[in-house]
Amino acid sequence: MTKLIRFVFGWCVILALLLGCVRIDAFSTSFYEQFYKESNLASQIGVSEGDLNKSMDMMLDYVLGKRENLDDTIIRYGKEVEVYNEKEKTHMMDVKHLYDVAMRVLIGAIGIGIGCVLWITYRYRDLKKILGQLCAGLLSATLCFLLVIVWLGIWILTDFTDFWTHFHGVFFTNDLWLLDPATDFMIVICPEKMFFTLVVKILIHFMLGLLPLEAVAYILLKKKLPIGSDG
Numbered sequence: 687m688t689k690l691i692r693f694v695f696g697w698c699v700i701l702a703l704l705l706g707c708v709r710i711d712a713f714s715t716s717f718y719e720q721f722y723k724e725s726n727l728a729s730q731i732g733v734s735e736g737d738l739n740k741s742m743d744m745m746l747d748y749v750l751g752k753r754e755n756l757d758d759t760i761i762r763y764g765k766e767v768e769v770y771n772e773k774e775k776t777h778m779m780d781v782k783h784l785y786d787v788a789m790r791v792l793i794g795a796i797g798i799g800i801g802c803v804l805w806i807t808y809r810y811r812d813l814k815k816i817l818g819q820l821c822a823g824l825l826s827a828t829l830c831f832l833l834v835i836v837w838l839g840i841w842i843l844t845d846f847t848d849f850w851t852h853f854h855g856v857f858f859t860n861d862l863w864l865l866d867p868a869t870d871f872m873i874v875i876c877p878e879k880m881f882f883t884l885v886v887k888i889l890i891h892f893m894l895g896l897l898p899l900e901a902v903a904y905i906l907l908k909k910k911l912p913i914g915s916d917g
Contacts, residue, residue, distance in 0.1 A: 694823075700828065711887050722735065722739065733762050751782075828900055
C-alpha cells in the first residue's frame with residue numbers, strides 16, 4: 687500500500703508542477719508581446735501593435751474569467767472590424783472549459799498530494815522515514831514520466847504540426863479549432879510558430895523545476911535515508 691501511496695504522491699508533484707508551468711507561461715502577456723514584436727506581426731496583418739496585443743489580451747482574460755465575452759472591435763487595414771467571429775468565440779468557450787478542467791486537476795493533484803503526505807506521516811511518524819518515502823515516490827514516478835516526456839519531446843521537435851493536430855483531436859470534441867486565416871483572425875494572431883515556442887518554453891520551465899527536486903531526492907536516498915517498511 688505504501689508503494690502505491692508514494693507513487694501517487696510523485697505523480698501529484700509532477701502534474702502540479704506541469705500544470706503550474708502551463709498556468710504561468712501560457713498567460714504571460716509579455717511572452718506574446720515579445721513574440722509579436724520580434725516577428726513584426728502587426729504590420730504584416732494590418733493592425734497596430736496596441737490592437738494586436740489587445741486582441742490577445744482579450745482571449746487570455748476570457749479564459750481566466752476576467753471578462754464575460756469576446757465582443758470588441760479593432761482597426762484593421764483602416765477599417766473598424768469585430769475582433770472575433772462566432773466560430774472563434776465558440777471555440778474559445780471550449781478552450782475555457784479545457785482550462786477550467788486543467789485547473790481543477792491542478793487543485794486535485796495538490797490536494798491528493800497533501801493527502802499522501804499526511805498518510806505517510808501517520809504511517810511512519812519519523813521524519814527520516816517520511817522523507818525517504820516521499821523521495822522514493824517522486825523518483826519512481828519520474829522514471830515513468832520521463833518515458834512520456836522524451837517521447838513527447840521527440841514528437842514536438844520533429845513534427846510539431848502533427849503533435850498539435852493530435853492534441854486538439856484528443857481534447858476537443860468538434861472541429862471548431864480548424865480555423866481559416868482568410869476568415870478567422872484568431873489563427874492569424876496565433877501562428878503555429880508561437881505555439882511551438884510556447885510549448886517548448888513550458889517544457890523547459892517544467893524540467894528546470896523538476897530536476898532540482900529529483901536531484902535532492904536522489905542525494906537524500908543515496909545518503910541512505912531510510913525508506914522503512916513497505917507494508
